[in-house]
Amino acid sequence: MTRRTGEPPNHNTLTCYTDYKCRLPECVARYNDRNMARIRAQKDGTWNGLVDADPIRQHLLALAVENIGPGAVAYTTGLPIQTIIDFTRPRRDKRRGKRHRTTPEIAAKILAVTVDNHTRGRRPAAGTHRRIQALAAAGWPLIHIAAHAKLSRPTPSDLLRRETVFAGTANAIATAYDYLRNKKPERHGVDKVQADRTRNWAKRQNWAPVSYWNDRLDVIDDPHFESMYGITRRELIAQDANWVMRTTGIDRQAAAERLGVSKSYVEHAFRDHPEYAVDVAA
Structure with missing residues (x-):
């Protein structure tokens, strides 16, 4: 079974909220702050808006002719591979077509990729x-x-x-x-x-x-993304309780409150997954 090891890096990024469905207060606050910053920028008129994606699409098609595929572009730019794919192909689930507009930042990163400077090795x-x-x-x-x-x-x-x-x-x-x-x-x-x-x-x-x-093509190439496939909710609670207790020094009762479950649920989770069990972290 795939397991998380060490301190989960997802708790430091928005993927914690969007991909792991984490609802720790600090993770929810991080996600909300990001959205509020965007809304304020739109109201203040400082939001850069979106640009036409057709030049990006043509650029990606030209790179493909030179055997520079979406994976190489994603790795060179640091963008998720699904972001690159969306410019040239509609989503296979048919809920979305090809991307027609994007941010100036994403456009600049992709258009900067050339045959000479794309990541090799x-x-x-x-x-x-x-x-x-x-x-x-x-x-x-x-x-x-x-x-x-x-x-x-x-x-x-x-x-x-x-x-x-x-x-x-x-x-x-x-x-x-x-x-x-x-x-x-x-x-x-x-x-x-x-x-x-x-x-x-x-x-x-x-x-x-x-x-x-x-549903996770945007992180399939991300070595820091930790697959939760096959992991039960009880094991996730055991992992998150372990992480919260070790990083904050709180006890099981406080950890349970932060995770939105009962203390007995945490104790059962630790019983089923003793490799994560702690009492009060030093």
Whole structure:
């Protein structure tokens, strides 16, 4: 099972509220402050507004011709990959079309990426791992993933053991993932027995499926994003109670009040997950 280790970095960013559904008072306040700052800027007339996204779309298409895909642009600019993808393709869930307007800051970052200055070399392997794992959970054997990514047969297995990957390899896996993620393996040359065997293998590893990442493509490449797939609410409470108690020195009763649960719930959570259990942090 995927677990959080150490102090969860999400408590220092807006993803704590938006992705983890955290409702610690300080995290809610951070989210509200961000929204209020935007509203005040709009009222004061200092909000920069939005610009036409068509020049960005044409720029991204030109980069794609040079084999510089969304992953490379995202890594170079520091923007979420879904932000880049939204300029050229509608969301697969069909709730949103292609992005037609964006902020001047995002436009400037993307338009600054060129064939000469885009990030080369190695990058964190988190996104590559997650894409391979999600395809395996869908029933795609590693040898088929390798074939679609135009990589050698043992490469995906090897990539799962690496902490960093070459940018070109990461882009190849990302391209294969985007093509395969909504296709059934059995309808595209994979034997049913082989597909089921791969699904069962991925299930034993507790790998997050494609459906989990469909709503989190903006963080799929973020090595600091911690997947909550397969983790129960009780385990989350145990982790958050542990974190709150260690960082503030409060006891279980106070931690329970901050987390919006009863003291007995925290105690049951610690009982079920003793690796997180503390009484009063020093």
